[in-house]
Amino acid sequence: MSRIRIDAVLVQAVIAGALSFAHLHDLxxxxxxxxxxxxxxxxSVDLLLVAAWRRMRTTADNxxxxxxxxxxxAASLGANVATAGLLDLGDVPAWLRILVAGWPALAFLGGTLLVHTPATAPTEPEPLRVSAPPVAPAPDPIPDVTVERGPEPAPELPPAPAAEPAPEPAPTTTPTPAAVPPALxxxxxxxxxxxRATTGSRIDSATLRARLGVPAPLADAITAQLA
Incomplete structure (x- = not known):
């Protein structure tokens, strides 16, 4: 069997509410x-207190x-203080009678405004938005450009040297034929x-020199031996 747990705060609230209720009734x-x-x-007083408290908890502009x-x-505290012996309950002043008589209309106005005024939820801070760094646009592709080089200027030739006097012809000597290897x-x-088979003529010394890649004297010697 579960035990009933007594809350001290709840007991205190019940006692305070009962005393305040009784003081308001007596006044x-x-x-x-x-x-x-x-x-x-x-x-009426307690309901207005509760309605105002709930309104303060559910709206930002309270x-x-x-x-x-x-x-x-103030109405609740005033009744508690007035019934503590500071006021003669047998001879209540006129202004207090006016306040008590006008309280229902005042309480009805306050309750209506609290209930029918649109509630605005407490504003929550907006989440921090981290903006991404701006992305640089991609560079335009470089078009392929073919650069044609112009003709290079011809190098300047040095001036021709002065013509030297022609040397005196050497005495004519009969060249000694060069020795030709048998394989060559x-x-x-x-x-x-x-x-001969291709052109129908004998091969000359210049052509033979070009074909064999030999010096001119050796080409002449070979041509002479082929005659």
């Missing part, structure tokens, strides 16, 4: 509100709720035969 009864009307006054909360709290002579003979 309303002393001000001329008899019967059930005297019991309705504490209910200035109006604070005003009505202070008014209801055989190869030259094959080239000469091929040249």
């Amino acid at each position: 309303a009864a002393a001000a001329g509100q008899d019967g059930w009307k005297a019991w309705a006054y504490p209910v 200035r109006a709720a604070w005003v009505w909360f202070v008014i209801a709290l 002579l055989d190869h030259a003979r094959k080239l000469a035969d091929t040249h």
Whole structure:
């Protein structure tokens, strides 16, 4: 069997509410509100307190709720203080009778404004938005450009040297024929035969020199031996 846990705060609230309820009832009864009307006054004050408190918890702009909360709290505290022996409940002043008589209309106005005023939720801070760094646009592709080079200027030739006097002709001597290797002579003979068969003429010294890649004296010696 579960045990009933007694909350000290709840007990304190019940005691305070009962005492305040009784003080409001006694003040309303002393001000001329008899019967059930005297019991309705504490209910009206406490309901306005609760409505103002709930309004302050559910809206961001709670200035109006604070005003009505202070008014209801002043009515409750005023009744508690007035019934503590500071006021003669047998001879209540006229201004207090006027306040007690006008309270229902004031409480109805406050409750209507608290209930029917649109509630605005408490504003929450906007999330921090981190902007991405700007992305640089991609560079335009470089077009392929073919650069044609112009003709290079011809190098300047140095001035021709002055003509020197022609040397005196050397005495004519009969050149000694160069020695021709037998293998080279055989190869030259094959080239000469091929040249004769192709052109129908004998091969000359210049052509044979170009074919064999030999010096001019050696080409002349080979040509002389092929004759």
